[in-house]
Amino acid sequence: MSRAGKKHGRNEEWIYGRHAVRAALQNPNREILRFVVLESCRDFPNGCGASAQKSEIVDRNFFNALFGKEAIHQGCAVLTEKLREYSVEELAEDEADLRPFVFLDQVSDPQNVGSILRAAAVLGARAVVVPENNSPTLTPAIIKAASGAVERVPFIRAVNLVQTINNLKKHGFWCVGLDERSDRKISETPLKGKFIIVIGSEGEGMRRLTREACDFLVKLHSFGDFSTLNAAQAAVISLYEVLRQNEA
Numbered sequence: 001m002s003r004a005g006k007k008h009g010r011n012e013e014w015i016y017g018r019h020a021v022r023a024a025l026q027n028p029n030r031e032i033l034r035f036v037v038l039e040s041c042r043d044f045p046n047g048c049g050a051s052a053q054k055s056e057i058v059d060r061n062f063f064n065a066l067f068g069k070e071a072i073h074q075g076c077a078v079l080t081e082k083l084r085e086y087s088v089e090e091l092a093e094d095e096a097d098l099r100p101f102v103f104l105d106q107v108s109d110p111q112n113v114g115s116i117l118r119a120a121a122v123l124g125a126r127a128v129v130v131p132e133n134n135s136p137t138l139t140p141a142i143i144k145a146a147s148g149a150v151e152r153v154p155f156i157r158a159v160n161l162v163q164t165i166n167n168l169k170k171h172g173f174w175c176v177g178l179d180e181r182s183d184r185k186i187s188e189t190p191l192k193g194k195f196i197i198v199i200g201s202e203g204e205g206m207r208r209l210t211r212e213a214c215d216f217l218v219k220l221h222s223f224g225d226f227s228t229l230n231a232a233q234a235a236v237i238s239l240y241e242v243l244r245q246n247e248a
Contacts, residue, residue: 013082014066015143016073018044023148024078025049030151034079036062041075067140077140086154088164091126092171098194099126100242101168105161105210106201107231110136114145115232116199121149123239125197128153131161165213168196177206177214178234186218186238191245197238199231 012033015024024030025048035055037044045055063073088101102125107113113128113136120128136142138155158164165175176189177198198214200206211217220229220237229237 011082012079013138013143014077014079014140016063016067016071016077016140017144017147018074018076019147020144020150021076021078022048023151024080027083027151029083031081032078033081036077038063038075044076071141072144083150086127086156088127088129088156088158088168091154091156092168092173097126098192098246099124100191100195100197100239101126101129101173102235102239103129103161103165103196103198103210104135104200104231105131105198105206106134106204107199108134108136108201109231110139110141111145112231114142114147114149116235117142117146117149117153117155119232119236119239121146121152123236123243125153125239127156129156129158129161129164132157132159162209162213165196165198165210169215174216175214176216176218176238177211178220178238179205179211179217180219180228182217182219184216184218185221186241187221189216189218191242195242197235197242199234199238202228202230 015021025032025035032054035045036058037055038060039057042057063071063077066077067073102116102120104113104116117128135157138150143150169175173194173196175196175198176191178200198206198210220234
């Protein structure tokens with residue numbers, strides 16, 4: 001079967017959405033296998049880089065067959081080789097790198113995960129780590145929501161989240177979990193050094209063993225008694241606080 005007749009191979013992935021596609025095209029570590037656009041988006045390749053010369057025009061049925069009619073693909077997509085996968089241990093080897101890791105426990109909404117990746121890229125996280133089981137894979141929807149951040153921030157699936165946290169702690173990392181029930185505010189917690197920020201799902205939060213692996217449980221400062229934020233919003237605030245303290 002020709003490449004045009006199949007979705008993708010095991011080591012390939014489709015990316016759609018203007019920001020995500022442009023970032024993939026401009027990433028020298030990406031091997032672009034195919035670049036497709038709708039007739040209405042024929043001008044989009046201009047300014048996307050050398051790979052834009054290889055673009056081809058397809059009809060809407062092509063996109064619907066690949067991504068479904070509900071996908072907000074914005075009329076462009078690329079088929080690429082997947083990026084190299086990193087391990088947490090490999091990224092932790094750089095002792096001079098003080099960027100935090102972001103661990104997600106039970107966060108499953110693709111929009112949240114994509115937005116967290118975007119926050120991680122903007123605010124300087126070393127990687128976003130999720131448990132291998134019961135967590136989303138890096139789907140086209142997540143990549144689009146990340147708006148190009150997957151080209152900059154590794155997305156890692158850990159076999160055992162708690163074991164990975166404990167291994168990092170042996171290398172000098174401190175683990176801070178977000179918990180709105182805590183009496184300790186994140187703004188009052190020293191965050192200079194090597195840190196892991198753990199974010200749980202809305203409602204259930206972190207699992208018990210993950211909570212127990214944290215050195216500190218902190219809450220985000222809020223006005224009044226309404227403190228509910230989704231995981232992505234919590235990630236933005238906590239990563240900004242880490243950045244603020246380390247640049248002070």
